[in-house]
Amino acid sequence: MSKATPEFAVVGGLREDYFITPSGEARLHEIGGNAIYAAVGAALWRTPVGLIARVGENYPSDWIKLFAGRGFDTRGIKVVSGWHDTRTFYAYLSLEERVDTDPAGHFARIGRPLPPELKDYTSSTEGQEDRQKFGVLAIRPADVPAAFNEARGLHIAPCDYLTQRTLPEAVRAAGIKIITCDPSVRYMQPGQKNDIAGVVRGLDAFLPSEMEVQSYYRSESIDLWEAAAEFGAMGCRSVIIKRGANGALVYHPETGGRWHVPAYPVTVRDVTGAGDAFCGGFSVGLADTGDPVEAALRGAVSASITLEGAGALSGLDAHPDLPNARLAHLRESVRKV
Numbered sequence: 001m002s003k004a005t006p007e008f009a010v011v012g013g014l015r016e017d018y019f020i021t022p023s024g025e026a027r028l029h030e031i032g033g034n035a036i037y038a039a040v041g042a043a044l045w046r047t048p049v050g051l052i053a054r055v056g057e058n059y060p061s062d063w064i065k066l067f068a069g070r071g072f073d074t075r076g077i078k079v080v081s082g083w084h085d086t087r088t089f090y091a092y093l094s095l096e097e098r099v100d101t102d103p104a105g106h107f108a109r110i111g112r113p114l115p116p117e118l119k120d121y122t123s124s125t126e127g128q129e130d131r132q133k134f135g136v137l138a139i140r141p142a143d144v145p146a147a148f149n150e151a152r153g154l155h156i157a158p159c160d161y162l163t164q165r166t167l168p169e170a171v172r173a174a175g176i177k178i179i180t181c182d183p184s185v186r187y188m189q190p191g192q193k194n195d196i197a198g199v200v201r202g203l204d205a206f207l208p209s210e211m212e213v214q215s216y217y218r219s220e221s222i223d224l225w226e227a228a229a230e231f232g233a234m235g236c237r238s239v240i241i242k243r244g245a246n247g248a249l250v251y252h253p254e255t256g257g258r259w260h261v262p263a264y265p266v267t268v269r270d271v272t273g274a275g276d277a278f279c280g281g282f283s284v285g286l287a288d289t290g291d292p293v294e295a296a297l298r299g300a301v302s303a304s305i306t307l308e309g310a311g312a313l314s315g316l317d318a319h320p321d322l323p324n325a326r327l328a329h330l331r332e333s334v335r336k337v
Contacts, residue, residue, distance in 0.1 A: 037273030041280025056084030
């Protein structure tokens with residue numbers, strides 16, 4: 001019996017996380033990656049969700065089996081021959097600030113030796129800005145399974161520039177209707193307007209974080225609404241700027257409409273992957289309603305459930321009635337600007 005087509009799919013990275021929490025706790029060899037966090041954010045509203053990623057033979061096969069056991073369609077996970085680095089390191093300096101360099105220094109800060117797995121670690125995003133060639137683990141259009149072409153929506157998490165540049169047109173031609181994208185900070189740099197426009201043009205939603213916007217303008221004081229208008233003029237249908245605990249800004253280029261969608265208030269346990277979960281929930285909401293504000297509300301709910309948990313899959317254990325209950329509560333707080 002053939003598998004059903006997943007209603008939604010996520011493109012991105014599947015990683016092995018090594019990180020230090022805001023309280024100074026070391027967490028080693030944890031399931032991570034923006035693809036699984038975004039997929040969980042989507043799965044809070046609709047299942048099944050397809051995963052599209054590349055990993056090496058060294059990636060734990062038990063994790064792929066676990067994803068399938070938790071309801072994800074793993075046909076889009078391609079195991080590339082050989083050893084390929086999927087490690088990610090980051091250290092939280094607070095709930096709002098994290099860094100992803102100098103693991104030795106940060107483990108020394110908490111009085112721990114550097115884990116041997118991180119001995120030669122440099123960065124988890126090397127090469128994502130390359131305009132000339134796909135990285136070994138970068139998704140190509142041909143990597144999207146034909147069985148996923150009837151999905152209602154696809155979200156592209158931060159990854160290689162060429163993936164984000166070439167995939168939307170290819171999958172739309174194959175039949176996927178709703179396409180959203182969260183850019184990589186590696187290419188959100190000053191002077192790259194034409195290249196970034198090549199990613200943004202034709203998207204149903206462009207979802208940069210505030211940090212990525214600031215990186216593009218090389219300024220922390222940029223007017224975020226002006227930035228949203230510039231991205232909207234590049235040819236996408238909506239722009240959403242994610243601001244963490246400060247919620248999200250929703251801009252509609254065609255009408256000039258502006259809305260602020262607040263974050264749902266929760267006791268934060270772990271901020272890892274919350275922005276990706278937001279994007280997963282947003283993708284489902286946009287396909288369901290066609291309204292970027294309603295979509296952002298679902299994204300905010302998905303992010304809130306991820307923030308309360310610990311671990312990439314923790315959101316799947318939420319009570320099935322919780323997302324809609326939070327959605328109804330949060331909808332009353334939306335503000336048109």
